Amino acid sequence: MFRHALPYRPLYFLSALGAGGLMVSVFMYFMFLVPHPDTPMPTFSHLADVFSHGSILSGVLVSIAIVAIVLLAVLHFILLAVNLRAHFKFRRTDDFQKLLSSNGEVTLMAIPLTLAMTINVLFVGGAIGVPGLWNHVETLFPFSLAGFAAVGIYALAVFGRYLTRIMSSTEFNSEDTNHFSQILPSFTFSMVAVGFAAPAAMSHNITISALGMIGAFLFASASVIWAMINLPVSMGTILRKGMATEAGPTLWIGIPILTLLGITFVRVGSGLGHNFLGGVNLSPPLTLVVLGLFIAAQVLMGLLGWSIMHRQRYFSDYVFGEKKSIATYGLACPGVAFFVLSMFFIDWGLVRTGVLVKYTAPHITLIILAGIVQVITIALILKLNNRLYRGSAEKQA
Numbered sequence: 286m287f288r289h290a291l292p293y294r295p296l297y298f299l300s301a302l303g304a305g306g307l308m309v310s311v312f313m314y315f316m317f318l319v320p321h322p323d324t325p326m327p328t329f330s331h332l333a334d335v336f337s338h339g340s341i342l343s344g345v346l347v348s349i350a351i352v353a354i355v356l357l358a359v360l361h362f363i364l365l366a367v368n369l370r371a372h373f374k375f376r377r378t379d380d381f382q383k384l385l386s387s388n389g390e391v392t393l394m395a396i397p398l399t400l401a402m403t404i405n406v407l408f409v410g411g412a413i414g415v416p417g418l419w420n421h422v423e424t425l426f427p428f429s430l431a432g433f434a435a436v437g438i439y440a441l442a443v444f445g446r447y448l449t450r451i452m453s454s455t456e457f458n459s460e461d462t463n464h465f466s467q468i469l470p471s472f473t474f475s476m477v478a479v480g481f482a483a484p485a486a487m488s489h490n491i492t493i494s495a496l497g498m499i500g501a502f503l504f505a506s507a508s509v510i511w512a513m514i515n516l517p518v519s520m521g522t523i524l525r526k527g528m529a530t531e532a533g534p535t536l537w538i539g540i541p542i543l544t545l546l547g548i549t550f551v552r553v554g555s556g557l558g559h560n561f562l563g564g565v566n567l568s569p570p571l572t573l574v575v576l577g578l579f580i581a582a583q584v585l586m587g588l589l590g591w592s593i594m595h596r597q598r599y600f601s602d603y604v605f606g607e608k609k610s611i612a613t614y615g616l617a618c619p620g621v622a623f624f625v626l627s628m629f630f631i632d633w634g635l636v637r638t639g640v641l642v643k644y645t646a647p648h649i650t651l652i653i654l655a656g657i658v659q660v661i662t663i664a665l666i667l668k669l670n671n672r673l674y675r676g677s678a679e680k681q682a
Contacts, residue, residue, distance in 0.1 A: 534615030
């Protein structure tokens, strides 16, 4: 069922990333709509309370969300396994050696990016799927840190090899930068950063919390620095040569990066509050400003990217037309990211500042509007999987 319809390349890992991201995005409904006053995130017991004491409607909605989470998690692991197997075979080919001597080597960063998402999927799935697991969460946090540390080291090794090669030779093709593919490492680093920030926020062990913050600071800094280095390079080439049509989805790569950095900010702030500032909560007005700025930037990136891709007929050719490109999976990450940050902004930025009252019509309306983006993204992932995984291998468009 899941045969690669195009010659395998590391960007195929974005399919597993998209499924995992969507699974976490569905969990956001539980995170911000299901009461969980005794824990920082909803667990199995909180969902059980909905079925025991909630209305029929709430039980139905939770059931639908659980089914979606299970299906998307299964899809994530299937696609992860398929691509890990394909990648190990790919490493023994001449095409892999050619990749290592080209600008395309940067696409290997999609692998640690996806593995970091896998840890998030396991964490969320364990919290809501295993009864009583949260009672042992402090024991599990060191393993979470170790997992993200391993992925982070792997990411740094892949990135370090690439950076060392292009800076110590003349192999980097500066003309092949009329897109934002080179910012992929920033995406990976921000994913690792937000992973480290989870135990930083939720652990009550000061040592675990501090280690999580240190990891978050390290990889968030790497993400921002690399993006700042590459933005002028890519923009300069784009202004001279025009945007590379097939790489259109990279116009939106900043959207998931902003989401991950925004959540990292919230998590680190929460950890500082309950572990180092005597229970002082993160300032709601500050959160409103920071997340509001990030949402505004995402909207601007989204509109600009859509305008350029629409003008270049990207959607009509690569989404609805006959052309196929693995890079099209890059369209899914921004949809997931925008929905997730919107949920954080609605709750942390608007509800906690008193702008909105929870569960009122305006509050639910905003969530529904954000949910439309999520539904479109789910449909996109299913469509792309059908196009890029089924059928005989053929040449890439």
